[in-house]
Every structure is written in structure tokens, then in C-alpha cells.
Amino acid sequence: QSALTQPASVSGSPGQSITISCSGTSSDVGGYNYVSWYQQYPGKAPKLMIYDVSVRPSGVSDRFSGSKSGNTASLTISGLQAEDEADYYCGSYTRSNTVVFGGGTKLTVL
Amino acid sequence: QLQLQESGPGLVKASETLSLTCTVSGGSISSSSYFWGWIRQPPGKGLEWIGSVYYTVSTYYNPSLKSRVTISADSSKNQFSLNLSSVTAADTAVYYCASDTAMTRTEYWGQGTLVTVSS
Numbered sequence: 001q002s003a004l005t006q007p008a009s010v011s012g013s014p015g016q017s018i019t020i021s022c023s024g025t026s027s028d029v030g031g032y033n034y035v036s037w038y039q040q041y042p043g044k045a046p047k048l049m050i051y052d053v054s055v056r057p058s059g060v061s062d063r064f065s066g067s068k069s070g071n072t073a074s075l076t077i078s079g080l081q082a083e084d085e086a087d088y089y090c091g092s093y094t095r096s097n098t099v100v101f102g103g104g105t106k107l108t109v110l
Numbered sequence: 111q112l113q114l115q116e117s118g119p120g121l122v123k124a125s126e127t128l129s130l131t132c133t134v135s136g137g138s139i140s141s142s143s144y145f146w147g148w149i150r151q152p153p154g155k156g157l158e159w160i161g162s163v164y165y166t167v168s169t170y171y172n173p174s175l176k177s178r179v180t181i182s183a184d185s186s187k188n189q190f191s192l193n194l195s196s197v198t199a200a201d202t203a204v205y206y207c208a209s210d211t212a213m214t215r216t217e218y219w220g221q222g223t224l225v226t227v228s229s
Contacts, residue, residue: 001173003156034214038157045206045222046157051215089157093214097170101149104156 004102022090030071034093114220132207
């Protein structure tokens with residue numbers, strides 16, 4: 001299985017909105033509403049931020065939102081804050097009963 | 111609240127078998143609510159899903175690792191384990207144990223343990 005495709009880096013200024021894309025195929029992202037997003041700080045374990053394309057777990061800020069169109073999912077962070085600077089990974093359930101992750105996106109808050 | 115903790119050697123010789131154990135607290139690995147799995151992250155790189163075990167008997171593996179991976183569960187100890195055979199330097203990574211819901215979202219993660227493969 002091939003990794004999902006994410007941009008290597010994105011950046012934005014405090015208060016702005018940014019969007020991170022996650023491209024897959026009809027066998028993973030496009031075939032199921034089971035896309036999740038994770039935030040990871042250096043040296044720390046990832047944290048679930050979005051699941052089932054657009055559902056936020058309890059305790060996650062509503063500045064984080066997810067969506068999907070065809071084979072591409074997106075994570076949008078609005079009202080960017082310094083604390084949002086981290087690596088972000090998408091993940092998807094696949095037709096083969098496995099999980100595939102994206103290569104990760106480094107978010108820089110300018 | 112589930113808590114997971116990895117344990118095992120931090121250094122493994124090339125061609126040998128990497129073995130890690132994850133101890134679960136706050137819930138039972140025999141529960142039908144969760145899959146129990148392993149995810150790794152080579153230094154400076156992204157996440158790679160290794161595989162999962164469900165209900166202590168059903169296993170699911172990354173096709174690229176399937177020939178070398180075994181994930182098993184011990185309900186008496188509330189632990190699950192990872193064995194990765196014939197390791198090379200490419201298997202050097204931080205290994206996370208985790209629990210997820212039907213492989214659709216990984217909610218609980220261990221802190222991760224760095225395993226280095228030496229030649």
C-alpha cells in the first residue's frame with residue numbers, strides 16, 4: 001500500500017487559516033469516511049484531532065475541522081495560534097482491512 | 111481512560127528478531143471495543159502502520175511487513191506483543207503501541223520506545 005500524499009510543509013500567520021490536504025485513492029480515502037488526522041509535537045506521541053473525516057474528539061478545539069472530496073481529505077485550522085505549530089498526519093482505513101498514513105506535514109506559524 | 115506502555119530492548123542486532131510488549135491499563139484487551147496495534151516512526155520520518163490484533167485472535171498486517179511481523183495478545187497479562195524478524199537498519203524507529211476503534215481512528219498511544227538496529 002502506498003502512503004497518502006500530504007504537502008511537506010505549510011505555513012501561516014497567527015489568526016489566519018490554513019488547510020492541509022491528504023490525497024489517496026478510491027481504495028482508501030475515497031472509498032470510506034474513515035479519515036483521521038493527528039497532531040504530533042517533537043518527541044511526543046501523536047494526538048488524534050479528527051476522525052471519521054470531520055468528527056472532533058472531546059477536548060479538541062473547534063478551530064480544527066476536516067472534510068473530504070473524492071479521494072482527497074483536508075484538515076483546516078482556523079485562527080492559527082503559535083501552539084498549533086507541529087507535524088500533522090492523516091490516516092485512512094483501506095479496502096484491504098489495513099491502515100495507511102500520509103507522509104506528514106510540518107506546520108509553521110510565522 | 112486507557113493507558114499503554116511499551117517495553118523491550120532498545121538495541122537489536124541486524125538479522126535478529128525485534129520483540130516489544132505493550133502493557134494496557136484502564137481497560138481489557140479482550141474487549142470488543144478496541145483493536146490493539148503497533149505503529150512505528152523512523153527518526154525524522156513519518157508514521158508507518160505495522161498491524162493490529164482484535165479480540166486477541168484476529169490479526170491484520172501491513173502488506174509490506176507481513177512476512178516478518180507477528181502481533182499477539184495475552185489476555186491473562188493484559189498485554190500484546192510485536193515480533194519483527196530479520197531486522198535491518200531500516201527497522202530503526204520509535205515504536206508506538208496504540209489502540210484504535212475498528213482501525214478507523216487511533217485514540218490512545220503509548221509514549222513510544224526507540225529501537226535501534228545495530229550491525
